[in-house]
Amino acid sequence: MRSNWNRWFRARQQKVSADAAMVGSELMQKWLKTSSIATIAAVVACLAAGPKETAAQTLDGESIVNSACSSCHKRLPDGGVDRISAMRKTPEGWDMTLARMMIVHGAEFTPEERQAMVKYLADTQGLAPEESAPFRYILERRPNVIETIPDEDLGTMCARCHSYSRVALQRRPKAEWLKLVHFHLGQWPTIEYQALGRDRNWWEIASTKIPETLEKAFPLNTVAWNNWQKQEKKNLEGMWQVVGRRPGVGAFAGTLKVDSDGGDHYAAVYDLSFADGKTWSGRGKSIVYTGYEWRGSSQLADDAVNEVLVVSDDGNSMAGRWFLESADEVGGDFHAVRMEKGVSDIIAVEPSHLRAGTSAEISIHGVGLNGPVSLGDGVSVTKMISATPENIRLEVKAASDAADGLRDVQVGKTKGTGALAVYRKLDSVLVEPAYGIARVGGGFTPPVTAQFEAVGYLNGADGTAGTEDDVRVGVMPATWSVEDFNEVAADMKDVAFAGTMQQDGVFVPAMAGPNPQRKYSTNNAGDLKVVAKVADGDGQLEGSGRLIVTVQRWNDPPIR
Ligand code: HEC
Ligand code: HEC
Known part of the structure; x- marks a missing residue:
């Protein structure tokens, strides 16, 4: 940041x-x-x-x-x-x-x-937490998000230079929304063009309808904020169990020790390791704003990372995203649950899928885990490898006649709903994200990479792919390649110029600037089809997504 x-x-x-x-x-x-x-x-x-x-x-x-x-x-x-x-x-x-x-x-x-x-x-x-909840992706700097904008005028007027969430993360009375519109016109007179101003009465819409719509959607005084102000803010000191993921790399888990550093300032000690055994430990500091907005910056092994998390209302869990300070598109989910206070919770099961008729070692991550383990119909525990209240390692076997689908994982009275998938053959593979953005780089602005993953799915009860009852089995190893997305891309030879698709699913874009070797000496931008091939039993499945490789982001404030 x-x-x-x-x-x-x-x-x-x-x-x-x-x-x-x-x-x-x-x-x-x-x-x-x-x-x-x-x-x-x-x-x-x-x-x-x-x-x-x-x-x-x-x-x-x-x-x-x-x-x-x-x-x-x-x-x-x-x-x-x-x-x-x-x-x-x-x-x-x-x-x-x-x-x-x-x-x-x-x-x-x-x-x-x-x-x-x-x-x-x-x-x-x-x-209030519920007011920021729908728009946290922008605070978390999540890449590849496509926003849903509920009102067409708001979309054309207010979400063309910056995100809609920059607007939706503010609360004002009508008069203040109007002043904001005036400020925009004064500061950027060209807004008439950006706001589709040439063929309609755009100023009338901007100065009357827009402030009204915004006041209705995002008013200054709300019940949510009144209640939140009255609520006692929680002290976060103590031990936490952490589980997270780095797309393309895998899950990590471990502990977080939070100490007071005065007021809402905290010192954090992370003791984490990835599923493959690599440790990712270190220290950090954080400030908690508004009673629930954790903003941390830490050094974990060689990585300088930032955390943007929400503290839950009861103060017993935190969730959000971490990302590299030098490249915020690189990051992943982060979930912490308090280890004290009789809290018990299953945070994750890793790996979260098992093929019928096979055995595997799995870890159940959580807090307060205590009691007999049950993994649902057709899945049995063949060996208990180790067990602590935070982590249970097991050898498990799925019967060859175990039914396809999700299982609830239960440890004593604590349940992880749908935490383990059993399957025999994948029905489809989706590339996630379905639509990714990478940016050429060089000089002041490093390239922005794009991470893709191949996710296996079952068709579910209706036997049809792409419907609501599809079962997400999980991330699968894949072989990656890119193709020109359409005829224009093929004519421009985008595959040859836009960058390199690595076998870990990361696309690394090419250098920025006019390229004399390209047609019209154009920039190394591109429009690509991203293809993942997943081996499944004797067969192979293919999934695809789209990747736009575009120019640098010159202006990159905290809320894009
Ligand atoms: C011409 C491009 C453009 C358009 C169109 C535009 N904005 Fe902005 N907006 C900006 C820029 C640039 C900033 C950053 C200002 C700064 O430097 O702080 C900004 C800042 C903001 C902020 C943050 C201001 C603050 O200090 O808290 C809000 C809220 C906002 N815009 C809302 C809107 C709304 C509502 C509309 C539609 C009526 C709109 N924007 C249309 C360019 C635009
Ligand atoms: C030198 C004069 C000046 C000083 C000092 C100043 N402001 Fe402002 N402020 C302005 C002007 C002019 C505007 C209206 C244009 C704009 O929004 O940028 C404004 C607007 C604002 C707004 C409304 C912005 C919006 O989102 O619509 C806020 C909030 C604000 N100022 C906060 C502050 C705070 C807090 C300080 C003290 C740290 C401060 N200002 C100091 C001149 C000033």
Whole structure:
């Protein structure tokens, strides 16, 4: 996250210097002065705790807002502050606003003050867990997400330059949604084109219908937020059992020890290992915003990673995504459950599928696991290898006449619903994601890779693939290749130029820039069909997806 910010603001700063040199106006000179090296350093603050975080912790965000912002934002008779009080946002949302106040309007504050203000604003004017829930993919920086936008006008007006979730992760009254529309027009007059403004009364829609629609969907005052503010926020100290996945690599599991670092700041010690035995351990720090938004940054073996997690209402589990700081498309699911307090839960069974008539070793990961193990009809435990409350390793056998389908895994009274699949022959293979994006890179901007996986499915009771009752068996080893997606791609020889498909399902795009060896000297972009071949018994199944290899993302703020 930090490095993306860095790049974003470095690029902007270079542009500012260039503009100022050309225009030479007083305003530009002032802008440049306020964007001095010191200020730019301040702009690269990160939402997870950093080296200077002890200073930020002791600062009072409320009084800094009162002093750093009051020269432009006046106090209102009701005790609030003009513009600032009448909206709620995620920590990332507040951080982006503060960055704009600094860069565009010249507000002055230090990185520690900025972090303290984000903490204060996200705590007092944040989103309730259920309000942020549908749009967490953007905070988690999940790649390849295709958004569902409920309203056509919102889609054409507000989700063409940035994600719809940037909008949906804010809460405002109508008047403030309208001011946001005005701000957009003032800041980016070309918005008329982006918002499909040439053939309709776009300004009328933008200034009347859009604020109304947004207030109805995302109002400032909600029951969810009122209730959340009243709820006691949980202390996260203690031992946690962790299970997660790195697509293309496999599952990992282990423990997380969380210690208080003052207030909502925590120190974390991870002791994790992958299914193949490779350890992935280390330390990290985190800040919990709004009582449930865990933002961590850790060093696990050679990887600098960030975690974006939600703490559950009862404070006993955390779930979300981790990703590499240097390449946030590389990452995976992360799930932690508290080991104390009599909590018991099955978090994962790995591997989660078993072929009828075969034996295998499986691990049941969870907390508070205690009691007899049952794996459902036709699956028997042939040997107990080891058992702790967090991990049970077993040798199991699926009878040759065991029925196809999902099994509930039960340890004592604790149940993992549909946690184990039994199958004899796969009916289909799907490539996930079905539609992926990779980006050419080089120089300032490294390439963005795309990870694909081949997932085996059963047809289910109706005997037809692609219907709701299909059974997801799990990720299968596959042989990977790419083909030109259509005639245009074939004519441009996209397969030859766009990059390389590796046998671990990772597509590594080619270098950016005009390529004189290509037709029209075009960039190494491409439109590819991704093909996975999966061996299944004596036969072979094939699945395919689509991959767009496109240009770099130059502007990469925390909420895309
Ligand atoms: C130098 C003047 C200046 C200072 C100092 C300043 N702001 Fe602003 N602020 C503005 C202007 C101008 C706008 C309206 C244009 C915009 O939204 O960028 C604005 C708008 C806002 C908004 C509404 C943005 C939205 O999403 O619609 C918020 C919130 C805000 N400021 C917060 C702050 C906070 C917090 C501080 C103190 C750290 C601060 N501002 C300091 C000038 C300033
Ligand atoms: C011309 C491209 C463009 C269009 C169209 C556009 N936006 Fe934005 N929007 C931006 C950019 C760029 C920013 C980042 C501003 C900054 O530097 O903080 C932004 C920021 C935002 C923010 C965050 C502002 C803050 O400080 O919290 C919200 C919310 C938002 N846009 C909503 C909307 C809505 C609603 C619409 C439709 C009415 C819309 N956008 C249409 C370019 C666009």
